[in-house]
Amino acid sequence: MVSKNQLKLIKSLHQKKYRNLHGLFFVEGIKTVNELLNSSFKPHLILATALERNRLEYDDVLEVTEPDLKNISALHTPSGVLGVFEIPRQAETDFKGWVLALDSVQDPGNLGTIIRLCDWFGIPQLICSKGTVDCYNPKVLQATMGSITRVIIHYTDLQTVIETATLPVCGAFMDGEDMHHMDLPQEGILVMGNEANGISGTIEKLVSQKVGIPQFGEGHTESLNVATATAILLSEIRRPK
Amino acid sequence: MVSKNQLKLIKSLHQKKYRNLHGLFFVEGIKTVNELLNSSFKPHLILATALERNRLEYDDVLEVTEPDLKNISALHTPSGVLGVFEIPRQAETDFKGWVLALDSVQDPGNLGTIIRLCDWFGIPQLICSKGTVDCYNPKVLQATMGSITRVIIHYTDLQTVIETATLPVCGAFMDGEDMHHMDLPQEGILVMGNEANGISGTIEKLVSQKVGIPQFGEGHTESLNVATATAILLSEIRRPK
Numbered sequence: 001m002v003s004k005n006q007l008k009l010i011k012s013l014h015q016k017k018y019r020n021l022h023g024l025f026f027v028e029g030i031k032t033v034n035e036l037l038n039s040s041f042k043p044h045l046i047l048a049t050a051l052e053r054n055r056l057e058y059d060d061v062l063e064v065t066e067p068d069l070k071n072i073s074a075l076h077t078p079s080g081v082l083g084v085f086e087i088p089r090q091a092e093t094d095f096k097g098w099v100l101a102l103d104s105v106q107d108p109g110n111l112g113t114i115i116r117l118c119d120w121f122g123i124p125q126l127i128c129s130k131g132t133v134d135c136y137n138p139k140v141l142q143a144t145m146g147s148i149t150r151v152i153i154h155y156t157d158l159q160t161v162i163e164t165a166t167l168p169v170c171g172a173f174m175d176g177e178d179m180h181h182m183d184l185p186q187e188g189i190l191v192m193g194n195e196a197n198g199i200s201g202t203i204e205k206l207v208s209q210k211v212g213i214p215q216f217g218e219g220h221t222e223s224l225n226v227a228t229a230t231a232i233l234l235s236e237i238r239r240p241k
Numbered sequence: 242m243v244s245k246n247q248l249k250l251i252k253s254l255h256q257k258k259y260r261n262l263h264g265l266f267f268v269e270g271i272k273t274v275n276e277l278l279n280s281s282f283k284p285h286l287i288l289a290t291a292l293e294r295n296r297l298e299y300d301d302v303l304e305v306t307e308p309d310l311k312n313i314s315a316l317h318t319p320s321g322v323l324g325v326f327e328i329p330r331q332a333e334t335d336f337k338g339w340v341l342a343l344d345s346v347q348d349p350g351n352l353g354t355i356i357r358l359c360d361w362f363g364i365p366q367l368i369c370s371k372g373t374v375d376c377y378n379p380k381v382l383q384a385t386m387g388s389i390t391r392v393i394i395h396y397t398d399l400q401t402v403i404e405t406a407t408l409p410v411c412g413a414f415m416d417g418e419d420m421h422h423m424d425l426p427q428e429g430i431l432v433m434g435n436e437a438n439g440i441s442g443t444i445e446k447l448v449s450q451k452v453g454i455p456q457f458g459e460g461h462t463e464s465l466n467v468a469t470a471t472a473i474l475l476s477e478i479r480r481p482k
Contacts, residue, residue, distance in 0.1 A: 113466055113469060116466065116469075117465070117469060119458050120454075120456055120458055120465055121456075121457045121458065122456075122457035122458040122459075145463065150458065150459070180480060180481055213361075213476070214479070215361055215362075215363075216361070216362045216363035216479050217360050217361055217362065217363040217391065218363075218391070222386065224357070224358070224361055224472070225354055225357065225468075227466075227469060228354060228358060228468060228472035229472075231465070231469035231470075231472045232472050232473060232476040235454070235473040235476065235477070236476070238455070238457050239421060240421055
């Protein structure tokens with residue numbers, strides 16, 4: 001049975017400062033927990049209700065009551081399974097091929113969707129500026145659908161990374177050149193900006209190609225959501241020449 | 242000043258059955274309300290707090306207190322402006338060019354994002370199966386960012402529409418043909434399916450071309466989110482040949 005202190009620990013992991021203090025995060029749902037158990041992530045505590053525990057591919061499961069689970073869960077309707085895992089040590093950056101970089105993306109759902117897109121489009125590394133929402137935020141993890149196990153995420157000073165990188169740097173801009181009429185490089189760093197303000201001025205100066213997604217309506221829409229814009233640009237990058 | 246009965250009416254509009262009963266829906270935020278006021282939508286009640294009312298491009302504004310607004314709002318942090326509008330009469334379907342059709346899309350955020358994508362990509366008509374989430378749901382409207390004024394939305398029996406349409410019918414499938422290697426028609430109906438189950442069996446039989454988005458990772462991701470998949474396919478459809 002899970003202890004009160006363990007429940008208190010898990011509840012604290014809703015907040016970034018406690019995730020960083022303990023070096024732990026949690027995910028929910030049988031599918032995602034099993035996916036993390038079968039990856040390089042190290043489990044710290046695995047909890048399940050009596051009904052669900054047999055569905056877990058793990059021996060050392062702590063039983064939790066439904067009311068206790070509801071109290072610590074990030075979901076309206078908890079799924080019966082919750083896993084606490086260690087935050088992995090930041091990997092060395094080793095850039096080749098295409099790399100995606102985010103400049104202060106704020107919305108957890110957008111980051112989660114973008115991680116899932118990296119997985120789909122075979123982008124193994126994602127660089128996040130320090131102002132980007134934490135990828136171990138429960139809402140981000142809910143939106144990644146397990147893709148977090150297959151994409152390496154770096155939180156770092158974006159300016160330094162771009163300044164020292166040898167890859168060409170493309171950035172998404174509302175007034176960028178029509179992506180259909182430009183020669184995108186074979187590899188590079190693709191930078192996507194903040195939901196409201198786009199790419200910051202500092203990073204804009206380091207961008208070698210400004211890419212735009214052409215609009216086909218009457219031009220009233222102000223912008224695309226950053227996750228849908230990322231989807232379109234990654235699809236274009238992966239398009240056979 | 243807004244009356245108690247008016248507040249009660251607005252609160253009821255959170256629910257689809259009352260939206261249909263009264264033929265009304267509401268949106269929030271100065272930008273969206275102004276956008277609807279400058280469109281063909283007919284205003285029924287326009288509310289604002291004392292602080293915000295001068296920002297509205299409308300004369301007949303009812304003042305509302307912040308606590309009253311918080312009580313009727315669909316937002317955690319109400320924006321100070323709320324507009325109730327009439328649900329327009331269903332337009333006649335008149336299909337030419339590309340039309341998007343949704344087969345039981347359930348998530349309000351996905352539908353809102355898809356409406357915004359139709360606006361961006363110049364798809365003037367969206368057909369929703371009767372099982373698709375209501376486009377006047379406050380969460381859908383929040384995600385459309387005003388695009389609802391520029392996209393005509395039909396709720397109808399999808400099977401009948403497709404059976405009687407003369408346009409070619411393309412559908413998005415996980416095992417569809419790689420979109421990069423097929424000749425997409427110049428016009429047609431593009432069908433997107435439900436988040437969990439994809440396109441239903443009945444509709445699948447009516448699809449003439451099954452389109453797939455190629456995956457570039459190691460093939461572990463189960464699927465793309467329906468809104469990001471729609472973004473990628475609409476971008477491909479609009480790509481100059």
